Every structure is written in structure tokens, then in C-alpha cells.
Amino acid sequence: MPDEVLLFIFSDLSLRDIPSIALVCKRFEFLANDALLWKGLFFVTCTLPKDHALHKKAHSVLYEGKSYKLLMKEFYSDSLLWKKRENTTSTVVSNVQYVTSVRLQFDTSKIVYGGTGMGNTVRVWTGPKQDEMFPVGHDVYNIHFNDNLLVTSSAVPTQQNLGIRLWKVDDWTAVDTKRPKLVQQFDGEAGGVNYQAFDGRLLVSGNQAGPIHVREIETGKVISTITSDTQVTAFHTSFAEEGSVIVGRADGTVLLYDMRTADCVRSFRGANEKIVAIQHDPTTGTIIGATRYGLKRWETKSDECTHKVNIQMMLGNGSGLESLLWISPSVNCLQFDRHKLITGMSSGPLAMWNTKDLSLIRSLESDEERYRTNRQCSFLQFNAKVLLAVVEDEWRSTIKAWKVHK
Numbered sequence: 001m002p003d004e005v006l007l008f009i010f011s012d013l014s015l016r017d018i019p020s021i022a023l024v025c026k027r028f029e030f031l032a033n034d035a036l037l038w039k040g041l042f043f044v045t046c047t048l049p050k051d052h053a054l055h056k057k058a059h060s061v062l063y064e065g066k067s068y069k070l071l072m073k074e075f076y077s078d079s080l081l082w083k084k085r086e087n088t089t090s091t092v093v094s095n096v097q098y099v100t101s102v103r104l105q106f107d108t109s110k111i112v113y114g115g116t117g118m119g120n121t122v123r124v125w126t127g128p129k130q131d132e133m134f135p136v137g138h139d140v141y142n143i144h145f146n147d148n149l150l151v152t153s154s155a156v157p158t159q160q161n162l163g164i165r166l167w168k169v170d171d172w173t174a175v176d177t178k179r180p181k182l183v184q185q186f187d188g189e190a191g192g193v194n195y196q197a198f199d200g201r202l203l204v205s206g207n208q209a210g211p212i213h214v215r216e217i218e219t220g221k222v223i224s225t226i227t228s229d230t231q232v233t234a235f236h237t238s239f240a241e242e243g244s245v246i247v248g249r250a251d252g253t254v255l256l257y258d259m260r261t262a263d264c265v266r267s268f269r270g271a272n273e274k275i276v277a278i279q280h281d282p283t284t285g286t287i288i289g290a291t292r293y294g295l296k297r298w299e300t301k302s303d304e305c306t307h308k309v310n311i312q313m314m315l316g317n318g319s320g321l322e323s324l325l326w327i328s329p330s331v332n333c334l335q336f337d338r339h340k341l342i343t344g345m346s347s348g349p350l351a352m353w354n355t356k357d358l359s360l361i362r363s364l365e366s367d368e369e370r371y372r373t374n375r376q377c378s379f380l381q382f383n384a385k386v387l388l389a390v391v392e393d394e395w396r397s398t399i400k401a402w403k404v405h406k
Contacts, residue, residue, distance in 0.1 A: 003031060006028075006031055007031055007034055007036070007037055010031060010032065010034075010037055011037060011040050011041075018032055018041070019032075090400070090401050091398055091399075091400055091401075092111060092125060092388070092399045092400065092401050093111075093113070093123075093125060093131065093397075093398065093399040094398050096115070096118070096396065096397045096398070096399075101115050101116040101141055101155070101378065101379075102114070102115035102378065102379060102390040102392075102397045102399070103115065103140065103141060103142055103143045103379055103390075104143065104379065104381065104388060104390065104399065105143060105144055105145055105381065106381065106386075106388055109126060109172070110124055110125060110126045110172050110173075111124070111125040111126075111388065111399065112124050112125075112143060112145055112150065112172075113125070113143065113399065114136070114139075114140025114143050114152065115139075115140060115141075115397060116139045116140075116141065116155075117139070118139075118140065119135075120135055120136060120137055120138055120139060120140075121133040121134060121135050121136065121140075122134060122136050122140055122143065122150070122152060122175075124172055124173075124175050125399075126172065126173050130173075132173075132174065132175050132176040133175070133176060134175045134176065134179050134180055136152050136165060136167070137165070138152070138153075138154040138156070138163065138165070139154050139155070139156055140152050140153075140154065141153060141154055141155035141156075141192070141193065141194070142155075142193055142195070142196035142205075144196060144197065144198035145169070145198075146198060146199060146200035147200060148168055148169045148170065148172075149166065149167070149168060149169070149183075149198075149200060149217070150166070150167040150168075150169055150180060151164065151165070151166055151167075151196065151198045151203060151217075152164075152165050152167070153165070153193035153196050153205060154192055154193060155192040155193060155194055155207075156192050163186075163187070163192060163193050164185065164186040164187070164193060164196075164203070164205060165182060165184075165185050165186075166182075166183045166184040166185070166186070166217065167180040167181065167182055167183060168180060168181045168183050184220060186203070186205075186215065186220055192207060193205050193206070193207060194206065194207035194208055194235075195207065195212065195235035195237075197236075197237035197239070198217070199239040200217070201216070201217055201218075202214060202215070202216060202217060202223075202239065202243070202259070203215050203216075203217050204237045204245060204259070206226070206232075206235065208232050208233065211225045211226060211227055212225070212226040212235070212245060212247075212257075213225055213226075214226070214243075214245075214259055214260070214262075223260065224259065224260055224261060224262040225262060226245055226247075226257050226262045227262070231249040231250045231251060231253075232247045232248070232249055232250075233248055233249060233250050233274050233275055233276060234247065234248035234275045234276055234277050234278040234289070234290075235247050235248075235278070236278050236279045236280050237259070238280050238281070238282050239259075240282045240283060241282055242258065242259065242260065243258070243259030243260060244256060244257065244258060244259055244265070244280060244282060245257045245259050246278055246279075246280040246287065247278070248271075248274075248275025248276075248277075248278040248289050249274075249275060250274045250275075251274075252269065252270070252271030252272045252273050252274065252275060252291070253267060253268070253269055253271075253275075254267065254268040254269075254271070254275060254278065254287060254289055254298065255267050255268075256268070256280070256287075256300065266300060266303065267303070268287065268298045268303055268305070269303070269305070270296060270298070270304065270305030270308070271289060271291055271294075271296050271305070273291045273292065273294075274291060274292065275289045275290070275291060276290050276291060276292055276331060276332065277289065277290040277331060277332065277333050277334045278290070278334075279334060279335060279336055280300075281336065281337070281338065282300075283338070284338055285299050285300040285301055286298075286299060286300075286336075286355060287299070287300065288334065288336055288341055288355065288358075290331040290333075290334050290343065291331070292330045292331065293310060293311050293330055293331070294308060294309060294310050294311055294331075295307075295308070295309045295311065295331070295334075295341075295343070295353065295358050296308050297355070297358055307357055307358045308358070309353075309358040309359075309360075311330070311331060311343075311345075311348070330345060330346050330347065330348070331343050331344070331345055332344050332345055332346055332376060332377060332378055333377065333378065333379055333380055334380075335380055335381060335382050336355050337355075337382075337383075338355065339354075339355060340352050340353065340354065340355060340361065341353040341354070341355050341358070342364075342380060342382055342387060344376075344377030344378070344379070344380045344389055345376065345377055346375075346376035346377075347375070347376070349363040349364065350363070350364040350377055350380070350387075350389055350402075351363050351364065352364060364387070364402055375391065375392070375393040376391070376392050376393075377389050377390065377391055377392075378390050378391075378392050378397075385403060386401060386402070386403060387401065387402040388400070388401050389402075
């Protein structure tokens with residue numbers, strides 16, 4: 001088949017497909033680097049305002065004959081950020097040194113956080129220079145609050161295995177002086193608590209080496225036990241409707257359980273590698289899981305994986321072509337709502353994706369922040385407008401906040 005015909009066919013492929021084509025053979029690799037092909041891809045993919053510097057460069061007569069592939073790289077590694085002009089970022093808690101595994105929850109008035117190495121304390125941030133703390137008696141690996149109730153747990157077994165503690169907080173703005181009261185202690189999990197969820201009525205807890213327990217917070221009674229094993233690598237709980245627990249496994253299988261009966265309602269396949277993070281939205285029937293280098297999307301009405309995306313092809317250098325960026329990002333955590341998905345990574349940017357087709361919307365960070373290879377986002381949480389992310393860099397943890405616009 002003539003080169004011209006192949007290039008015509010390649011021109012209908014998406015940017016995501018070109019790296020795969022280049023790996024087929026030497027001839028395809030040569031054609032996948034064709035200047036006219038990349039010029040067409042640039043003008044189809046890179047929609048820019050007329051006053052943008054890259055728009056002027058691309059339409060300049062002086063740029064004719066230059067590499068539109070490199071211009072595409074410049075667009076994705078730098079000028080993609082023109083879309084986020086309305087996004088603002090601020091540092092909430094900076095340089096909490098020698099603190100790892102920071103976990104948090106927030107609402108409109110406060111951020112409650114804790115972590116390994118914080119002297120067995122929980123901190124409450126209510127504004128600039130308004131950061132108070134109180135002791136809880138263990139390293140905090142999980143933290144959840146609902147109204148005036150706070151649940152903390154440790155990933156390290158404590159004395160008598162009482163690794164989960166329930167606190168009553170009278171005044172969130174004065175926890176340093178009006179200490180929260182310890183209301184109840186629950187048995188933790190053998191090996192510590194890796195997973196925890198709490199809605200004020202029910203508490204769900206478990207770890208990678210044992211079962212997941214669902215208990216009533218008022219009585220402490222375990223109402224169901226979800227049988228698990230050492231294959232579990234990710235966990236998410238939804239309290240909506242009847243309640244569900246979804247787990248991701250090392251073999252790539254995703255299992256959906258009924259929270260109250262502990263029955264496995266459905267299983268999903270298609271990942272074929274370890275699930276490192278997972279979330280379920282029962283209102284839309286959407287499940288999104290992350291492997292180390294990819295995202296997978298399932299719908300609960302079927303067992304099939306509806307969409308997949310390779311993170312390295314979109315953001316990294318595992319594609320075989322010159323990469324759009326020159327790093328090798330891997331996913332650590334994710335959160336999503338009906339419209340958008342946020343991923344936190346190691347050696348990669350915080351990124352926003354469309355939940356329907358897993359297409360990349362934009363990065364949320366500057367080049368200086370996102371290209372640092374010794375940096376990772378270890379935890380994130382967001383609502384419709386605000387995103388909080390824990391960024392770890394050389395044994396220091398920083399909690400950063402973004403106003404997120406689609």
C-alpha cells in the first residue's frame with residue numbers, strides 16, 4: 001500500500017492511537033513521524049485562542065517546515081495550562097516535615113488531618129495561622145468526621161488492638177483547649193487499619209490481610225463481615241442507597257459487595273494488573289479503577305470494561321514515540337464525581353479527566369511542580385468546587401488547595 005494512502009488512514013487516528021501504530025514496524029514508525037501528519041494532528045487537537053503565543057507560532061509562515069510534533073509537545077507540556085486560567089492554587093499547610101501518609105477530610109469551614117510522624121496528634125485547620133492540635137494516642141492513618149463525631153485509626157496495631165477510636169468534638173475551632181472526648185474504642189484489624197469509611201451511623205474498616213468489617217457506630221456491633229484475602233489492594237465505600245463496598249485486587253479483578261449482607265453482587269474484569277485505587281458512584285453506576293499506568297472504567301449494569309486509557313501515552317514516555325512529556329507518571333490515588341475525575345500521581349501532575357470517556361481535560365499544576373521526579377501526590381479529596389491534595393516531597397508533606405472549574 002502506498003505511503004500516501006497509509007498517511008491518509010493515519011490522519012483519522014486519534015493522538016492516543018499514533019504511538020501504538022508506531023510500534024508495528026519500521027515503516028509505520030517512519031510514517032508516524034511524518035511532518036504533514038503531525039501538522040494535521042496539531043490543528044485538529046490543539047484548539048487555542050487567537051491571541052495565544054502558540055497559535056501565532058503555528059500559523060506563522062516562518063514555522064512552515066518545522067516540527068509540528070514538537071509544537072504539539074510544547075502545547076501539552078506547557079500551553080495546555082491556558083485552559084486553567086480560572087483555576088487558582090494555594091498552600092494550606094506547608095512543609096510538615098518528616099510526616100508521611102497524611103490523610104484528611106474537609107468541609108466549608110475546616111480541614112481535619114493527621115499522619116505518620118505527627119506525634120500521635122490530629123490537627124484542625126480553620127484558616128491562616130489557625131492550626132490547632134490534640135492527642136489521639138496513635139499514629140493517624142485514617143481520619144473521618146461527621147458533624148461533631150470524629151473517627152481515627154492507625155495502620156500500626158496498638159495495645160489491646162484498639163486501633164479505631166471515636167471522638168466527640170464540642171468546638172472544632174478550639175480543640176487545643178476544649179479537648180475532644182474519647183467516646184468509644186473499637187478493635188482494629190490484625191496488622192492495622194488500611195481502609196476506613198464513616199458516615200455518622202456506620203463505620204467500615206479493613207486491611208489488605210483480612211476481612212472488612214461493617215459496624216454500627218452507636219453500639220459498636222459488627223453487622224456484616226466481608227470476606228477478603230491478601231489479594232485486596234484498593235477499597236472504596238459508598239453509603240448511598242443500601243450501601244456498597246468495592247474492592248480492587250492484585251490480579252486486576254474488581255468486586256462489588258452489598259454492605260449489609262456482605263454478598264458479592266458483581267465482579268468486573270479487564271484490568272489484568274494490580275488495582276491501586278478505585279471508586280464507585282452508585283448514582284451513575286460508574287466504577288473507575290487505576291492500575292499503576294492506566295485508568296479503567298466499568299458500568300455496574302454490565303461486566304465489561306467500557307473505557308481504558310494509558311497514562312504514559314497521555315502524560316509520560318512509555319509510548320515508543322517522543323513523549324508529550326519526558327516523565328513516567330504512575331497513579332497513586334483518584335477521586336471523581338459525575339463529570340470529572342482527578343488523579344494524583346508519582347512523578348506526574350495532578351490531572352483532570354472526563355469520567356464518561358476518560359479523555360484528558362487538563363493538568364492542574366505548573367511545569368515546575370509537576371516535573372519533579374522525587375515528588376508524589378499521596379492523597380486527594382474534592383467536592384464540586386475545591387480540591388485538596390497531599391503532596392509529599394523529600395519527607396515533607398504539603399496540603400494544597402485548588403479551585404476546580406471544568
